[in-house]
Every structure is written in C-alpha cells, then in structure tokens.
Amino acid sequence: MPTIFRINGYRFFFFSQEGFEPPHIHVEKAEGYAKFWLTPVGLASSRGFRGKELAEIACFVKKYRNLFEDKWYEYSDD
Numbered sequence: 001m002p003t004i005f006r007i008n009g010y011r012f013f014f015f016s017q018e019g020f021e022p023p024h025i026h027v028e029k030a031e032g033y034a035k036f037w038l039t040p041v042g043l044a045s046s047r048g049f050r051g052k053e054l055a056e057i058a059c060f061v062k063k064y065r066n067l068f069e070d071k072w073y074e075y076s077d078d
Helices: 051-077
Strands: 003-007 010-013 024-029 032-038 041-047
Touching: 003 051, 010 051, 024 051, 032 051, 041 051
Parallel strands: none
Antiparallel strands: 003 010, 010 024, 024 032, 032 041
C-alpha cells in the first residue's frame, strides 16, 4: 500500500493489487476515506468526509494528478 504523500493530515495512497481498475488515488484522514479517479479527476466513493473536505481533497488531487499517475504507472511496471 504505497503512500504517495501526506498533506493537511490527509494520506494519499494506492493499493498494490487493484486488478484492472483505471488509475485512482485513495485518501484517508481520521475516520474519513475517499477514492478519486485520476483521468478525469472525479470522486469515485467516500465516507466520513464533509463536502468542504471533499472539495479540498479534489483540489489536491487535481494539483498532484500527474504525480499520482506517474507513481501509479511506476509501481505497476515493477
């Protein structure tokens, strides 16, 4: 379960064995959890986050999308 980075208490990560799903990123903080698709950026699922938090997370996902995709493909190529 590689962690890409942490910011504002959020942990951005992905799982090493996710089958054939398109690139995405998981996010957790305390009891909150969300999953965002990377292309195009969009919320796939969430629990425990309020709308304001999801908007903040979406901004981070958009800002760091290229990094997340690079890490996704780098890891999947191993």
